[in-house]
Amino acid sequence: MIFSSGTAEISPLLAVSVAAEPLAAFLTNSIFVAAVVTGLILLAARKATTNMQLVPHKAQNFFEFVVEFLYNQVEAIVGKHVAPRAFPLLATIFIFIVSANWFGLVPGVGTIGWGHGSGFFVDHVTRPVLRPATADLNMTLGIAICAMFVWFWLTMRELGPWGFVKHTFAPKGGMTGIVALVLAPIFFFVGVIELISIAFRPVSLSLRLFGNLFAGENLLHAMGDLGHTIGLGPVPAFITSVLIPVPFYFLEILVGLLQAIVFALLCAVYIKLSTTHDEEHH
Amino acid sequence: MEAAAEIFGISWAKLLAQVIIFLAVYFILSKYAFGPILAILEKRRERIAEGEANLAKIKSDLSSAEEKAEEIISQANSRADGMISEARESAAAFEEKERQKAVAEAGKIIAKANEATELERERLLAELKRDFGRLVVDTTGKVTGKVLNDGDRQRINEETAGQIAL
Numbered sequence: 485m486i487f488s489s490g491t492a493e494i495s496p497l498l499a500v501s502v503a504a505e506p507l508a509a510f511l512t513n514s515i516f517v518a519a520v521v522t523g524l525i526l527l528a529a530r531k532a533t534t535n536m537q538l539v540p541h542k543a544q545n546f547f548e549f550v551v552e553f554l555y556n557q558v559e560a561i562v563g564k565h566v567a568p569r570a571f572p573l574l575a576t577i578f579i580f581i582v583s584a585n586w587f588g589l590v591p592g593v594g595t596i597g598w599g600h601g602s603g604f605f606v607d608h609v610t611r612p613v614l615r616p617a618t619a620d621l622n623m624t625l626g627i628a629i630c631a632m633f634v635w636f637w638l639t640m641r642e643l644g645p646w647g648f649v650k651h652t653f654a655p656k657g658g659m660t661g662i663v664a665l666v667l668a669p670i671f672f673f674v675g676v677i678e679l680i681s682i683a684f685r686p687v688s689l690s691l692r693l694f695g696n697l698f699a700g701e702n703l704l705h706a707m708g709d710l711g712h713t714i715g716l717g718p719v720p721a722f723i724t725s726v727l728i729p730v731p732f733y734f735l736e737i738l739v740g741l742l743q744a745i746v747f748a749l750l751c752a753v754y755i756k757l758s759t760t761h762d763e764e765h766h
Numbered sequence: 767m768e769a770a771a772e773i774f775g776i777s778w779a780k781l782l783a784q785v786i787i788f789l790a791v792y793f794i795l796s797k798y799a800f801g802p803i804l805a806i807l808e809k810r811r812e813r814i815a816e817g818e819a820n821l822a823k824i825k826s827d828l829s830s831a832e833e834k835a836e837e838i839i840s841q842a843n844s845r846a847d848g849m850i851s852e853a854r855e856s857a858a859a860f861e862e863k864e865r866q867k868a869v870a871e872a873g874k875i876i877a878k879a880n881e882a883t884e885l886e887r888e889r890l891l892a893e894l895k896r897d898f899g900r901l902v903v904d905t906t907g908k909v910t911g912k913v914l915n916d917g918d919r920q921r922i923n924e925e926t927a928g929q930i931a932l
Contacts, residue, residue, distance in 0.1 A: 503775020529799040572796035626784035
């Protein structure tokens with residue numbers, strides 16, 4: 485059993501606790517890392533956008549490449565009309581998540597903190613100072629809620645409340661007359677299912693990202709501690725703690741990028757699905 | 767639900783803190799990064815389009831200028847050919863005129879030379895006749911032993927001059 489029922493007790497099977505550890509009253513280690521990542525992103529953006537010129541400097545060039553690439557992807561999915569309004573959210577989601585995911589791979593994240601043992605080095609860190617921001621469900625749920633709010637705003641702006649109701653419940657495919665009347669209950673039922681799926685989108689988005697990153701963090705810690713776990717001596721355990729996690733670091737780099745893409749891509753698809761006018765299908 | 771929230775460490779305060787952090791990134795990047803970057807990308811796209819249009823215009827201008835230059839060169843060539851043939855004709859006419867002038871000059875010089883020669887010949891003949899008449903008078907005087915007066919001399923001279931057909 486991984487979780488103890490009704491408590492936030494850490495299971496011995498997990499190297500990292502499910503919940504973020506508090507550093508102060510309202511400050512958890514993941515909030516602290518999220519703030520640091522935010523600072524780094526804003527610092528990079530400021531460096532890239534200061535003294536911008538038509539012939540770009542290095543930072544501007546890189547940032548322009550990222551923005552142009554993301555904009556083209558967003559435009560290809562949501563269309564030219566919605567892209568200017570959807571792009572800031574989707575680009576922020578991608579940049580923030582990929583930065584937060586990769587920041588979690590920086591040495592020291594999850595390994596520096598308080599734990600069992602004596603002296604400067606502890607056997608097992610139970611309260612790390614730094615925890616990957618996206619390995620906290622509060623963060624991923626927060627991003628998903630923001631994304632759904634922007635999705636709702638864009639949908640209302642494009643279709644309006646009545647348009648959204650029609651888009652969700654009305655018969656599709658240009659059906660009219662008796663056929664539409666006969667199929668209307670089915671489409672209504674499909675609409676109800678659609679509403680339920682919309683309601684669950686923040687949950688699915690946040691749990692997917694959290695699950696992958698939390699699992700990755702656990703994987704890295706488990707691989708790092710493998711020498712101790714199988715009972716090797718101090719020196720072989722140290723060597724294995726350095727060598728064994730290396731391939732998993734590369735895997736986590738890929739997972740971090742993929743999860744950012746998946747989150748942003750799903751949000752883009754949700755926006756596309758709900759902002760497309762029915763007549764555009766024909 | 768509460769148990770799950772406790773296990774995952776979800777609390778309103780932490781959730782709000784994370785939402786605030788994300789929204790801060792969202793608004794700051796939207797206003798101060800994506801906006802200016804997209805604006806400069808658009809500006810660059812416009813510049814490139816403008817450059818492409820200018821390039822096309824320059825190319826068409828260049829080709830029309832080349833056509834014009836070729837036309838001007840061919841016109842200049844034909845004009846130069848005309849001028850050369852005109853110059854040749856006028857040079858030939860001038861040459862002919864000068865030649866005729868030279869021939870006329872030469873004719874005049876020859877005529878003058880002939881005239882001078884004739885005068886010289888006549889002068890020499892007159893002198894010869896005079897010398898010959900004096901010789902005849904002197905010879906006649908010596909042969910006849912007679913002293914010839916001026917009348918005799920005059921007559922002998924005239925007879926001698928009349929008989930000499932030079």
